[in-house]
Amino acid sequence: MRQAAAAYVPRPRIPLNDYGVLGDPPEPGAWTPTLPVSVVVSTLRGHARSLPLTLAGLAAQSYPDHLLEVIVVDAGDGPPVVLPDRVPERTRVIRPKPGTSTTPDAGAAVADGHVVHLLDADLVLLPEHIEAHMRWHHLADHLVVLSRPRHAPGMDGTRMDGRLDRRLDTTSDLRAAGPKAFNAMVGVPASVPAALLRASGGWQPSGEYTELGYRLALAGAVFVAERHARSVHTGTPAEPDRSYLAEHVPTLRRLRKQRRTHLVPYVEAVVRVGDAAAEDVRATVDGLLASDLHDIVVIVAGPPTGGGAQEIREAYAGRSRVVFAEDAPGRASRSVPFRFHCPPGWVPSPQTLGSIVAFADRKALGVLSLALDEREGVVSARLERTAAMNRARLLARPGEDLDDLVHETFGTLWEAGETWGIAAASAPRPETSRPGQRRVAARRSRNPLRRGLVGLLTRT
């Protein structure tokens, strides 16, 4: 095996998805490639007839032969793939054993290249296609490069093309697309650094490219639209599986109109128990569960060993949205896009989660900190965008503060918790706000003397 990892690739700090900071990539033919690429050709949809065209196109690439390998993944749903005469020098066929993954992931797993270039066997590439993708991968190690195939005459794919073209036009080729850039990844060709593909969890059997794009974004990826990498699609484009995407991609909010839970939650709320009283923990968890956002989970981290532990566990024994953990995992789990840390004893209103996530999206924030109180130190809640945290982890040099990097690439902000409806559990709660009800009642004090005084003062 060659030492792909030895190649040096810079790690520039790209704000949001604005890869314009990288400058213009070199013109094809005017630079010297150094990174090996593994092209993974999937024959999943039985394109045995068009495979020779795909391989011939790969054999005619301007990218240097010694840096190019081709892995054909035989889906095994027909007679074994036989390689035609005209193929790139280093081409192999893998045929996963029955019962194992037959997806491009099987190819990516054996790929040696620094970059994995995903193709289907119904794509024909023009000669500078791979080079046009690869010139970007030499500029930064966390880019996902997307190019759009043209459709062979007579093939139906123009509707989706038009949508994507408009999106590229309105976002300066995704540079201005911000955290939503990933949903431009609707299919192949797409090229991804192998390490980033592994970090994202790799390919899933469903074969939904948007879902892969979503997980790549969570891993910290920046998405580049490359218009000069040309290819022709001879097959029929697959329609996305919307119910699968609804379960797996929480940020596609339009697919989640029902008020229920989904496989991958939108927000993972973490309540660290520490030495807090059981009633404070319960107040916070109850507040979170009452959120208008339904697709959330609450992680109760590190329950105490005393009598309070039993009380907390029993209170939520039947609640599937409450999870107990020994300690809060360092990273957000299960592809969750947002994580919200809330200290026990502080209760968010039903609107809090929805409105802070919307605010963080509007401002493309990586971290939103909410100051709640000041005692010895500042007590605060914190909303983290997984994509921003993982981008920061990717970029951080030893000793660097992750939040500084989040600020450089996405943005951080401090606000007051009360602005967003977080109140102390001990504070008097406003009575259920029925429309038309006067809010004065919420301020009533238990102490009769003070109640009288407050009345006098508010009248003056």
Add this chain to the structure above:
Amino acid sequence: MPVIARPDAARDAALGPELAEAVAAVGEEDLASDLRREETAIRLRRIALRTHGAVARWRAIAASAGLPVPPEPMVSVLLCTRRPEMIPFAIQQMERQREVRLELIVGLHGLPAGSVPATSLPVTVVEAPGGLPFGALLNRMAAAASGTFLAKVDDDDWYGPDHLADLLLAQLYSGADLVGSAPEFVYLEPIDVTIRRRVGTERFAPFVAGGTMLITRAMFDAVGGFRPIPRTVDGQLLEAVQAAGGRIYRTHGFNYVLRRRNAREHTWRPPVQSFLTSYEEQWRGLVFNALMEDAPAYGRQK
């Protein structure tokens, strides 16, 4: 739409070379944001007032006629501290004050003599036991001062190099008995964030930042100085000036950054979150506007 001046010989002759040059140097990027626009405005009016203000004009006319001009007014800076580690930082910021004649009155509140480092400024040191109320010590310091104006500064806030000069200008054009800056910029040390608050400036108003008060000697004596109490001496002085019929003027806050320390080091009210309920702009870390001109960053957390 920003209005950018085009070259105009007649106008430039009337403005004078310094102001003409400054006006010509303003580009669209200097007006791109509210912050930049105000920085630019303050720079320009500073030059205009120093060149074309009534006092400046009379002095220029007298000088050109060969007549003697009176000395510039003296500002006595009252710097009172309990923290020896802050003294060099505070003195450094007074050393870089420009276009002003000043003397420094350092009050050592329960500190040993000899805590004051050597400086090019004229210094008077007043020592007092830690038990003496803050207001009483300030009065002792004022008694040792010889200036026409008394300026109170705090040992841990940041001051731009034109802080005192701009206060003097504001005093000239407002005629107020006490002038001060708006506490527009605040560094929230516990969370390492700098905010800009929306505070109305360039107006007569009852409140100014305590660490920026500049008062005429006459008004100071008229109200009997500071109240000899341990706390709230700033607010009490402002109230006393108003009660005595004096006028208070609040000028811009671009020469001043208030340091909001950690609660455990200081009995601070209001709490830090209340600064976040209404702010105009926010920056991560300790961030200065351009008029602060690389203030020493002493004490930033990291």
